[in-house]
Amino acid sequence: MKKIICLGIESSCDETAAAVVDSDKNILSHVIYSQAPEHREWGGVVPELAARAHILAIDLVAAQALRDAGMDARDIDIIAATAGPGLIGGVIVGWEFAAGLAMSANKPLIAVNHLEGHALVPRLRCESDSGGDAAAVDFPYLLLLASGGHTQTLIARGVGRYELLGQTLDDSAGEAFDKVAKMLGLGYPGGPAVEREAAHGNPKAFRFPRPLCGQDNLDFSFSGIKTAVRMTLGKTPDAVAADICASFQQAVIDAIIDRLGRAIARAVGIKTLVAAGGVAANRAIRGAISSLAAENGMRFAAPPIKLCADNGAMIAWAGIENYLAGNTAAARPTAPRPRWPLEELAS
Numbered sequence: 425m426k427k428i429i430c431l432g433i434e435s436s437c438d439e440t441a442a443a444v445v446d447s448d449k450n451i452l453s454h455v456i457y458s459q460a461p462e463h464r465e466w467g468g469v470v471p472e473l474a475a476r477a478h479i480l481a482i483d484l485v486a487a488q489a490l491r492d493a494g495m496d497a498r499d500i501d502i503i504a505a506t507a508g509p510g511l512i513g514g515v516i517v518g519w520e521f522a523a524g525l526a527m528s529a530n531k532p533l534i535a536v537n538h539l540e541g542h543a544l545v546p547r548l549r550c551e552s553d554s555g556g557d558a559a560a561v562d563f564p565y566l567l568l569l570a571s572g573g574h575t576q577t578l579i580a581r582g583v584g585r586y587e588l589l590g591q592t593l594d595d596s597a598g599e600a601f602d603k604v605a606k607m608l609g610l611g612y613p614g615g616p617a618v619e620r621e622a623a624h625g626n627p628k629a630f631r632f633p634r635p636l637c638g639q640d641n642l643d644f645s646f647s648g649i650k651t652a653v654r655m656t657l658g659k660t661p662d663a664v665a666a667d668i669c670a671s672f673q674q675a676v677i678d679a680i681i682d683r684l685g686r687a688i689a690r691a692v693g694i695k696t697l698v699a700a701g702g703v704a705a706n707r708a709i710r711g712a713i714s715s716l717a718a719e720n721g722m723r724f725a726a727p728p729i730k731l732c733a734d735n736g737a738m739i740a741w742a743g744i745e746n747y748l749a750g751n752t753a754a755a756r757p758t759a760p761r762p763r764w765p766l767e768e769l770a771s
């Protein structure tokens with residue numbers, strides 16, 4: 425089959441990112457401009473600031489991705505961009521930029537669902553338990569997708585074919601990490617900061633709740649853990665941050681493992697368990713899920729850490745998989761969407 429080269433563009437949150445990836449799974453360039461410093465003083469992403477920062481960065485980031493790959497727009501076969509879900513101002517910036525480039529270079533344009541980017545990137549690259557490259561992930565797989573905007577379990581049966589099992593009733597796991605980091609003054613983004621603190625804290629120092637654990641459903645809930653942290657800090661303001669973080673992280677892990685265990689029982693015949701999304705970058709969470717997979721006789725796979733958080737390579741790869749499946753923007757016209765559930769792709 426002819427090799428397809430794709431420029432992928434991502435702008436749904438606070439990273440302006442672009443990458444060139446080919447259908448032989450080579451990542452030819454990978455550029456991420458993080459806006460974190462611009463949002464840090466507000467303790468979280470400010471949508472208007474994000475949209476403006478994307479406008480200022482998008483052409484530079486895309487040009488850099490082409491340059492790093494040693495190409496110009498003529499050498500690219502297809503262009504893929506996030507069309508949602510996400511902060512709509514940023515999504516519009518990336519999508520319209522990609523649409524303009526596709527029109528001027530006369531290339532097919534692929535509208536990528538950001539969540540599908542996270543869901544498919546383990547098929548581009550995944551890591552073995554020892555950290556090295558592992559064999560590619562084949563369909564079907566049970567997917568835990570845990571990011572700043574979403575926490576859900578799905579069965580991935582094919583490109584565009586996702587069956588939702590359960591999702592959070594309130595905060596996402598990433599949001600809980602970000603809010604706890606904010607309470608402790610650890611800065612933004614919170615996940616990596618909390619993980620760093622937790623590494624030298626006592627996970628048994630505080631007993632935070634494990635929401636929904638033991639209940640016979642596949643939902644998630646994280647806001648109660650976050651609220652318990654807030655109350656503990658109110659009562660014991662001089663609590664050691666590392667102990668709070670370690671105890672909080674342990675509560676999140678226990679909740680995820682209980683919920684995921686139930687999803688495994690429901691996903692009869694599925695032999696691979698995949699974790700993806702920004703929260704899957706957390707080593708302690710990866711380790712716990714890997715053990716759960718082993719206990720259930722399943723293979724565990726997760727993208728390398730640098731492909732867990734938002735990036736252009738995951739969008740380029742999802743673009744390639746969709747292009748090969750016939751899902752071009754011409755076949756499936758789309759406007760930028762703030763909400764776009766994965767399971768809607770099947771229809």
Ligand code: KG4
Pocket residue numbers: 437570571572573574597598599601602613614615616619701702703704705706707732733734
């Ligand atoms: O997938 P992502 O980059 O963006 C969204 O699509 O939302 O996920 C970002 C989320 C943030 O909430 C961030 O705090 C969290 O992923 N995150 C982590 C870690 N790295 C990023 N959470 C826990 N531990 C980490 N190491």
Ligand code: ZN
Pocket residue numbers: 538542571572701702733734
């Ligand atoms: Zn994301």
